[in-house]
Amino acid sequence: MDLSRPVLAGDRLALARLLTEVENDSPLGRTTLNSLFKHTGSAHLVGVTGAPGTGKSSLVNQLALHYRQPPDGAPPRRIAIVAVDPSSPFTGGAVLGDRIRMRELSGDTGVFIRSMATRGSLGGLAAATAGLVQALDAAGFELIFIETVGSGQSEVEVAKLVHTTLVVEAPGLGDDVQAIKAGILEIADLLVLNKADRPGVEAAERALLGMLKLGHPTKRVVHHGFMLDETAAEAELAATDQWIPPIRRTVATEGKGIPELVAAIAGHRLHLEQTGNWQRRDRARLQTELEDLLRSQLVASWRSQVSQQRYEATLDDLLSRRLSPRQAVDALLNGRGKP
Amino acid sequence: MPEKKIRVLVAKPGLDGHDRGAKVIARALRDAGMEVIYTGLRQTPEMIAEAALQEDVDAVGLSILSGAHMALVPRVIQLLKDNGQDKVRVFLGGIIPDEDVAKLLRLGVAGIFGPGSSTQKIIEDIRSAVHLTA
Numbered sequence: 001m002d003l004s005r006p007v008l009a010g011d012r013l014a015l016a017r018l019l020t021e022v023e024n025d026s027p028l029g030r031t032t033l034n035s036l037f038k039h040t041g042s043a044h045l046v047g048v049t050g051a052p053g054t055g056k057s058s059l060v061n062q063l064a065l066h067y068r069q070p071p072d073g074a075p076p077r078r079i080a081i082v083a084v085d086p087s088s089p090f091t092g093g094a095v096l097g098d099r100i101r102m103r104e105l106s107g108d109t110g111v112f113i114r115s116m117a118t119r120g121s122l123g124g125l126a127a128a129t130a131g132l133v134q135a136l137d138a139a140g141f142e143l144i145f146i147e148t149v150g151s152g153q154s155e156v157e158v159a160k161l162v163h164t165t166l167v168v169e170a171p172g173l174g175d176d177v178q179a180i181k182a183g184i185l186e187i188a189d190l191l192v193l194n195k196a197d198r199p200g201v202e203a204a205e206r207a208l209l210g211m212l213k214l215g216h217p218t219k220r221v222v223h224h225g226f227m228l229d230e231t232a233a234e235a236e237l238a239a240t241d242q243w244i245p246p247i248r249r250t251v252a253t254e255g256k257g258i259p260e261l262v263a264a265i266a267g268h269r270l271h272l273e274q275t276g277n278w279q280r281r282d283r284a285r286l287q288t289e290l291e292d293l294l295r296s297q298l299v300a301s302w303r304s305q306v307s308q309q310r311y312e313a314t315l316d317d318l319l320s321r322r323l324s325p326r327q328a329v330d331a332l333l334n335g336r337g338k339p
Numbered sequence: 340m341p342e343k344k345i346r347v348l349v350a351k352p353g354l355d356g357h358d359r360g361a362k363v364i365a366r367a368l369r370d371a372g373m374e375v376i377y378t379g380l381r382q383t384p385e386m387i388a389e390a391a392l393q394e395d396v397d398a399v400g401l402s403i404l405s406g407a408h409m410a411l412v413p414r415v416i417q418l419l420k421d422n423g424q425d426k427v428r429v430f431l432g433g434i435i436p437d438e439d440v441a442k443l444l445r446l447g448v449a450g451i452f453g454p455g456s457s458t459q460k461i462i463e464d465i466r467s468a469v470h471l472t473a
Contacts, residue, residue, distance in 0.1 A: 013424070099376060114394065
């Protein structure tokens with residue numbers, strides 16, 4: 001007996017329990033996800049990443065409020081939020097504080113917020129984040145926001161999990177060389193310049209625009225900070241398969257720029273659907289998950305076949321430099337010492 | 340590898356704005372290997388119960404310095420029960436007069452820690468209370 005029936009029936013406590021079971025990778029969590037999987041695939045998964053303190057939680061809070069009470073009178077959407085914070089590498093403990101910025105969402109049963117710790121995973125997410133998202137998808141949440149740990153430059157795992165990635169920046173975080181480095185900016189489908197009431201917003205936007213123009217040379221060039229007709233350029237591009245990440249300014253604490261950001265998220269979804277990229281992303285996403293699971297299962301099942309004695313002996317050979325790490329792997333996999 | 344972690348919600352219900360104690364406790368529980376969901380100031384009992392549900396916590400730690408504990412704590416306990424979370428253990432910290440301590444323990448509070456309580460004792464009490472219900 002698994003938890004799928006109450007979860008599908010909208011039982012919030014069962015859903016919360018399921019998320020715990022999935023996080024702990026328990027047999028109950030696994031079987032329930034197995035039977036729920038056919039109910040997944042309809043949610044729009046939106047990743048929110050960026051450096052610590054750029055305002056990711058406040059932004060997610062405002063986005064959720066907007067989707068719950070659309071000012072244009074559209075029906076409210078059911079929203080789930082998975083907020084990831086780091087675990088201590090020393091004690092395994094964690095303080096998960098993203099809910100502090102989301103208090104306005106309390107009391108609304110159309111919103112489900114779950115905090116999770118990374119539990120040793122790098123890359124900005126936890127190993128079980130994909131599983132939690134599946135459970136929330138099956139439970140009928142239409143938009144699921146995945147807020148990563150405050151990320152530096154290479155925490156880009158979230159892009160493999162979601163349909164739309166928001167990278168949140170704030171003024172004053174770095175010069176324009178930061179903007180041309182590889183990594184987090186490359187995964188952006190939408191760039192959000194939050195805290196746009198702060199000084200330095202023009203320079204930050206210029207740096208981001210410059211980065212985009214370098215990455216997409218087909219687009220018109222910024223000349224001395226003067227932008228040629230942006231909307232015309234965007235319209236032109238909408239006709240092609242190429243997506244150039246728009247930049248949206250927000251002041252999340254005041255809700256400024258949120259309707260424009262919501263429109264940009266909808267625009268990205270439309271683009272994905274029209275170009276067939278929705279399907280392609282889904283495929284890539286599931287392939288990533290398949291390979292991750294395959295890898296960990298293979299290691300686990302192989303590990304159970306190798307005696308601890310042999311494993312330790314190889315480790316000793318490694319320590320005494322008789323074998324290199326590659327040779328040690330070879331020895332363990334093939335029973336050979338030297339290549 | 341994934342393992343069972345003790346999850347604790349640390350919340351400050353009511354209107355007093357002094358959360359240093361709550362933060363010290365959150366940090367101590369973190370250092371004891373627990374996952375602490377910290378919700379911040381001025382939480383209503385409804386907000387606390389809802390967060391406890393969504394986060395599927397094992398324990399709730401309330402910090403109250405305002406004197407409103409006799410109004411707030413029974414309400415939190417009742418709401419947890421209404422949500423089917425009878426097993427969630429409730430701990431209380433702050434300024435609680437002796438005559439209220441006995442009443443609150445009878446209502447089902449699992450532990451009450453006044454000023455000067457050692458964090459080690461709090462950690463041990465939470466661990467043993469949670470393991471009793473697991």
